[in-house]
Amino acid sequence: MEAGNEEYKVGIFVSLGLLVLAAMIFLLGGDKILFHNYYFLKAKFQNVDGLVKGSVVSLSGINVGTIEEINFSEDNRNLEVILRVDMLYKDRITTGSQAKISTKGALGDKFIFISPGSPGQEVLENGATIVTIERGDFLDTLADQSTGVKDLFAIIQEMYQLLKNINGDDRSLRLMNSLNISAENLAKLTASLEKTSNEIQKGMTHDQNFKRTITSLTNILEKVDQGRGTVGALINDPALYYRLQELVGAPTKNGYVKSMMRKTIEKGSMLTEKN
Known part of the structure; x- marks a missing residue:
């Protein structure tokens, strides 16, 4: 009997330990399933x-719950x-709430994102079907991630419209012709320039050559005016002037020149008569 009692006590102790361990695991894991009530909704x-x-x-x-099951619906066209x-959180999920599949984390984990309904709307009861939003393609999913990406796609869309307008009605050809002209x-x-x-x-x-010519001529005239050089000396020396005047000047001073000129003329006449 004593051995049986000991085994009985050990079994109770081990069972309690396992229960405590399970409770700690659920508490640390954040599920808290032992202490919360849940209800179920459907999404297609x-x-x-x-x-x-x-x-x-x-x-x-x-985080308000988890996915319990994924099955084909009765019509086999959708997944339930x-x-x-x-x-x-039941009071916050109403007929105006919407559910969609979203992505989080670097690994792209999928989860259900529910947007709360407006105040005063009817609350969805257990087993009700919530309105869903289907996921778009990859570009739509990427555009939902941040405002900057949305702006980028908006710019791309505007560029597409611009190119479409340019290419329409042979506008691009006319534009190229205008650019060529x-x-x-x-x-x-x-x-021409x-x-x-x-x-x-x-x-x-x-103009520079003309200016140099004028400058040289001016320098020459300045030298002549200053009596520099032969021409300047002839023009500016009074003695030379008087000597020339004595040779071809007044009758009283040019008798010698006249007699020489007369003799030369006479000799020329005699030679002409002999011939």
């Missing part, structure tokens, strides 16, 4: 996109997802 999707049993159910970013939701006109204008520049440079060269 055409594609669950990797959603699995046990995935998180989130209400405005707060059973949501297990904490009763504490503008380029030709620009080339002609550049050539270059020619004008060369002519201006040549004119400046001729």
